[in-house]
Amino acid sequence: xxxxxxxxxxxxxxxxxxxxxxxxxxxxxxxxxxxxxxxxxxxxxxxxxxxxxxxxxxxxxxxxxxxxxxxxxxxxxxxxxxxxxxxxxxxxxxxxxxxxxxxxxxxxxxxxxxxxxxxxxxxxxxxxxxxxxxxxxxxxxxxxxxxxxxxxxxxxxxxxxxxxxxxxxxxxxxxxxxxxxxxxxxxxxxxxxxxxxxxxxxxxxxxxxxxxxxxxxxxxxxxxxxxxxxxxxxxxxxxxxxxxx
Numbered sequence: 001x002x003x004x005x006x007x008x009x010x011x012x013x014x015x016x017x018x019x020x021x022x023x024x025x026x027x028x029x030x031x032x033x034x035x036x037x038x039x040x041x042x043x044x045x046x047x048x049x050x051x052x053x054x055x056x057x058x059x060x061x062x063x064x065x066x067x068x069x070x071x072x073x074x075x076x077x078x079x080x081x082x083x084x085x086x087x088x089x090x091x092x093x094x095x096x097x098x099x100x101x102x103x104x105x106x107x108x109x110x111x112x113x114x115x116x117x118x119x120x121x122x123x124x125x126x127x128x129x130x131x132x133x134x135x136x137x138x139x140x141x142x143x144x145x146x147x148x149x150x151x152x153x154x155x156x157x158x159x160x161x162x163x164x165x166x167x168x169x170x171x172x173x174x175x176x177x178x179x180x181x182x183x184x185x186x187x188x189x190x191x192x193x194x195x196x197x198x199x200x201x202x203x204x205x206x207x208x209x210x211x212x213x214x215x216x217x218x219x220x221x222x223x224x225x226x227x228x229x230x231x232x233x234x235x236x237x238x239x240x241x242x243x244x245x
Contacts, residue, residue, distance in 0.1 A: 006227060006228045009230040019080055036108040036228075037109060041114060045068055046071045049124060050093055051095070096124065105135075116147065118147075122154050134156065134158055137157075138160065138183070145180055160184070162182050170196050171196065186208045189217045192207070
């Protein structure tokens with residue numbers, strides 16, 4: 001039986017099909033009928049929040065160095081699509097505000113605090129409040145509990161998910177998340193199992209998974225009874241749900 005909620009979360013948009021964290025990737029997910037997306041935020045030099053996974057621009061743009069070295073205006077001039085194919089040339093980096101403005105309340109937003117600089121939680125909450133997206137936003141991150149809790153405090157209604165490295169003890173991570181007042185935990189797909197899912201859900205947490213590399217990973221995670229996953233190919237998971245219902 002598929003639990004409620006069961007979240008099909010397009011990881012950096014439908015990033016299996018379009019350049020991650022670009023408008024095309026997010027629109028591709030929406031066109032698939034997905035209503036939850038995941039993205040990552042970093043500070044820019046001028047204190048804005050840009051959507052970028054890596055701590056460097058090198059892999060996914062024609063720029064180099066850290067995003068904090070540039071203003072948002074400078075970052076917007078970079079090509080964030082050609083690395084994935086000529087048909088995506090000219091894709092641009094986005095700010096968190098632009099994402100909210102484009103999709104408003106049509107989506108649930110999972111915002112990973114990739115930049116762990118002090119103040120990233122409060123800055124994210126400020127953008128969430130500006131666009132009125134408190135009810136639709138979940139913040140997440142690795143090893144940044146204080147910033148996640150700061151985001152929740154600054155924007156009541158925002159929920160928090162602790163992302164757990166596979167190097168950590170998952171049972172202890174679930175216990176800490178309950179103790180600290182988080183709303184969910186996300187474990188690597190190779191770590192999650194039905195017992196951990198049951199433990200977390202009994203404590204009032206959503207338990208989701210990440211790290212999906214292929215259909216086998218997806219199925220392994222989905223059958224645990226978890227509350228969904230981030231996935232680059234959200235249509236795979238849509239198909240699995242349809243066939244399992």
